[in-house]
Amino acid sequence: MVSITNAHNDLIHDAVLDYYGKRLATCSSDKTIKVFEVDGETHKLLDTLEGHEGPVWRVDWAHPKFGTILASCSYDGKVIVWKEENGRWSQIATHAVHSASVNSVQWAPHEYGVMLLAASSDGKVSIIEFKEQGVSAPIIIDAHTVGVNSACWAPVSYEDGAAAGEQPKELRRFVTGGADNLVKVWRYNSETQTYALEDTLSGHADWVRDVAWSPSVLLRSYIASVSQDKTCIVWSQENNKGPWKKTEVQQDKFPDVLWRASWSLSGNILALSGGDNKVTLWKENLAGAWEPAGEVQQ
Amino acid sequence: MVKLAEYKRTATFAWSHDRTPVLVTGTAAGTVDADFSSDSTLELWSLLAAAPDTPLCSLTTDARFNDLDWSHDGKFIAGAMDSGAVEIFGTNNERSALHSFAKHSKHSAAATTVRFNPKQANLLLSGGSTQGEIFIWDTTKCVAGAAAASYSPVLPGNAKTALDEIKSLAWNNAMPQVFASAGNTTYASIWDLKAKREVLHLDYTSPDNGARAQFSVVEWHPSSSTKVATASGNDADPIVAVWDLREANKPLQVLRGAHSKGIMSLDWCAHDDALMLTAGRDNSVMLWNPDDGQLLSQFPARSNWCFKAQFAPECPDIFAAASFDGRVQVQTLQNIETSLDAEQSASKSAESETDFWNNVSTDDGAVETQKPTVSRLQAPAWYGTANPAANWAFGGKLVSIMPDGRSVAISKPVIQGMEPNEMLGD
Numbered sequence: 001m002v003s004i005t006n007a008h009n010d011l012i013h014d015a016v017l018d019y020y021g022k023r024l025a026t027c028s029s030d031k032t033i034k035v036f037e038v039d040g041e042t043h044k045l046l047d048t049l050e051g052h053e054g055p056v057w058r059v060d061w062a063h064p065k066f067g068t069i070l071a072s073c074s075y076d077g078k079v080i081v082w083k084e085e086n087g088r089w090s091q092i093a094t095h096a097v098h099s100a101s102v103n104s105v106q107w108a109p110h111e112y113g114v115m116l117l118a119a120s121s122d123g124k125v126s127i128i129e130f131k132e133q134g135v136s137a138p139i140i141i142d143a144h145t146v147g148v149n150s151a152c153w154a155p156v157s158y159e160d161g162a163a164a165g166e167q168p169k170e171l172r173r174f175v176t177g178g179a180d181n182l183v184k185v186w187r188y189n190s191e192t193q194t195y196a197l198e199d200t201l202s203g204h205a206d207w208v209r210d211v212a213w214s215p216s217v218l219l220r221s222y223i224a225s226v227s228q229d230k231t232c233i234v235w236s237q238e239n240n241k242g243p244w245k246k247t248e249v250q251q252d253k254f255p256d257v258l259w260r261a262s263w264s265l266s267g268n269i270l271a272l273s274g275g276d277n278k279v280t281l282w283k284e285n286l287a288g289a290w291e292p293a294g295e296v297q298q
Numbered sequence: 299m300v301k302l303a304e305y306k307r308t309a310t311f312a313w314s315h316d317r318t319p320v321l322v323t324g325t326a327a328g329t330v331d332a333d334f335s336s337d338s339t340l341e342l343w344s345l346l347a348a349a350p351d352t353p354l355c356s357l358t359t360d361a362r363f364n365d366l367d368w369s370h371d372g373k374f375i376a377g378a379m380d381s382g383a384v385e386i387f388g389t390n391n392e393r394s395a396l397h398s399f400a401k402h403s404k405h406s407a408a409a410t411t412v413r414f415n416p417k418q419a420n421l422l423l424s425g426g427s428t429q430g431e432i433f434i435w436d437t438t439k440c441v442a443g444a445a446a447a448s449y450s451p452v453l454p455g456n457a458k459t460a461l462d463e464i465k466s467l468a469w470n471n472a473m474p475q476v477f478a479s480a481g482n483t484t485y486a487s488i489w490d491l492k493a494k495r496e497v498l499h500l501d502y503t504s505p506d507n508g509a510r511a512q513f514s515v516v517e518w519h520p521s522s523s524t525k526v527a528t529a530s531g532n533d534a535d536p537i538v539a540v541w542d543l544r545e546a547n548k549p550l551q552v553l554r555g556a557h558s559k560g561i562m563s564l565d566w567c568a569h570d571d572a573l574m575l576t577a578g579r580d581n582s583v584m585l586w587n588p589d590d591g592q593l594l595s596q597f598p599a600r601s602n603w604c605f606k607a608q609f610a611p612e613c614p615d616i617f618a619a620a621s622f623d624g625r626v627q628v629q630t631l632q633n634i635e636t637s638l639d640a641e642q643s644a645s646k647s648a649e650s651e652t653d654f655w656n657n658v659s660t661d662d663g664a665v666e667t668q669k670p671t672v673s674r675l676q677a678p679a680w681y682g683t684a685n686p687a688a689n690w691a692f693g694g695k696l697v698s699i700m701p702d703g704r705s706v707a708i709s710k711p712v713i714q715g716m717e718p719n720e721m722l723g724d
Contacts, residue, residue, distance in 0.1 A: 002708040003700070011703040013682045017691035024697065026706055029682065038708065054675045057682050075677040077634035099639075100615075100632040101681060121615060121632065145346055146302075146318070147615060179613070180318060180346070206317055264690040269713055273686040277701040281711060293713045296688065296698060 027056035144178025177208030216267025226258035324363030430461020455494035
């Protein structure tokens with residue numbers, strides 16, 4: 001166990017390890033991002049990244065094949081892309097298309113290229129692609145009235161039912177959760193070159209705070225949504241089509257608001273973070289119900 | 299998305315206490331329409347409606363409105379009518395119809411303001427335009443039943459000195475028997491219904507010019523029961539004074555320097571006591587931090603007095619502001635200049651003179667593209683609350699923020715009944 005005490009002067013909102021688990025990025029209300037080197041039980045502060053004008057809500061590491069790249073989003077309405085070269089960090093791009101707080105930022109599966117998904121309190125999500133010849137015009141979608149709290153890519157998957165010898169059709173999707181209590185699934189249409197609403201999932205009685213699409217590529221897709229209403233719903237879909245089945249992780253309400261959901265990399269353990277400062281772990285049993293898999297001791 | 303909605307009415311309004319709020323508007327008293335009509339309507343609006351510019355439903359009333367308030371349990375909407383009546387309205391569950399439940403003409407002249415009690419949903423305060431009239435109503439008795447027709451409201455007890463027109467009333471958010479009033483006088487009053495009298499006077503003399511502030515608006519702190527804010531409607535010194543009643547001889551904080559004319563409305567955010575909205579006769583709406591007295595944002599000015607600005611109580615990212623410019627606007631607190639705005643203004647300055655004159659008549663969006671001037675970026679409390687924010691990482695590691703909010707732990711939880719899957723990196 002590694003513990004980094006007093007990493008920031010104000011509240012930390014996100015902490016993410018890179019692909020190899022060697023570097024940790026943290027972000028805070030103190031408007032900074034810190035990058036730590038983690039090796040076994042030891043850690044070392046590598047750099048403090050300054051540039052945002054408000055609290056920084058989330059950070060995400062790009063796939064290492066693109067270099068050492070980090071994206072961050074803030075209450076200042078901006079997404080900043082940071083790059084490390086020869087031990088020095090610099091800002092390589094600023095994405096400023098949102099008129100309110102950007103609440104989540106996530107890199108797309110690396111197969112799609114260098115592409116970001118950002119969700120904002122202005123009710124929109126934006127998708128921006130960084131190409132060798134520069135940045136493409138962002139795709140901006142009206143997603144949730146009164147604000148989008150979180151957006152998450154689906155893992156790369158393909159449409160079912162391709163004829164023999166035919167190239168299966170890529171299914172590029174993401175999920176959003178908003179202040180309208182809804183979870184929405186969006187799908188890329190290569191002809192119109194934008195994303196269209198595929199499904200609207202209603203089940204929460206208050207703001208959806210976070211959505212997480214399980215990264216495992218199975219026949220069944222899983223989305224976890226957590227809410228201000230103190231519940232977590234796992235939505236599942238067979239063979240990437242048809243209706244989404246709703247399963248509540250726990251019949252009773254959780255003791256406090258649920259803020260974050262995270263799937264383990266193989267997709268089978270769900271970690272839920274609540275306002276009571278507890279992190280609980282959940283797994284699906286053979287009957288399709290969710291059962292506790294432990295609590296993280298802090 | 300500065301403006302989520304704009305209703306072309308000169309109307310006062312009230313928000314419902316829902317997470318997805320509904321707005322009720324009532325034709326404002328004291329204004330004259332272009333066609334000299336004296337009609338008055340009460341209308342219900344939803345941001346989520348299929349046709350957001352069309353009310354969900356409406357009701358014609360026989361008098362115009364000075365104020366509206368929605369009870370905290372959602373049951374009733376109270377109107378302070380220009381006729382002197384206090385009228386109680388309600389909606390059906392579908393929000394597709396408005397009804398008038400009761401009308402009591404007890405005020406000797408126009409009713410000026412109404413406020414429901416946040417703790418006891420059935421209690422309603424109303425103020426009148428003469429002789430400091432303040433009434434306390436009980437909706438369990440004055441709305442329906444045999445005795446409703448002959449119902450008489452209760453008086454709050456004795457004032458220390460004779461009051462004039464009541465312009466603002468506010469119930470304490472913790473003590474249901476305590477309220478504050480302000481009007482056309484140089485002081486604000488604190489009342490205790492148990493003591494049956496006015497218990498405190500608040501007054502403020504400007505250190506600059508020796509003038510006494512004319513307190514026209516009062517509002518309580520959302521959680522600290524001894525703190526109250528008063529705003530001055532005086533054009534000479536439009537200040538907000540924040541008081542702790544335990545030391546009522548001088549204010550804790552004075553908010554000044556932003557409004558150039560008298561303040562007509564003040565709202566203290568229920569979900570973040572470090573946010574306050576004011577609006578006034580200088581046609582503008584301001585966002586403040588009442589703790590340190592700093593101005594946070596100034597919203598684009600309207601073309602006439604802005605008489606009411608209020609956060610949606612359960613969705614405080616948005617607020618509504620009503621002005622005598624004939625519009626009720628619903629806006630977001632935050633509206634940052636984006637790179638797309640910059641492109642738009644660049645294309646605008648690049649357009650030829652002919653293009654300009656071609657577009658000018660259709661350019662209704664001039665106000666829409668105006669952004670608030672942000673003096674200080676302060677994230678509201680309902681964003682990014684301290685939380686453990688656990689994230690899984692490669693190798694079955696879990697990164698989580700510690701309860702102190704300032705430290706991070708990386709652990710490798712052992713999952714009951716599951717062998718670590720080395721292949722998948724668990």
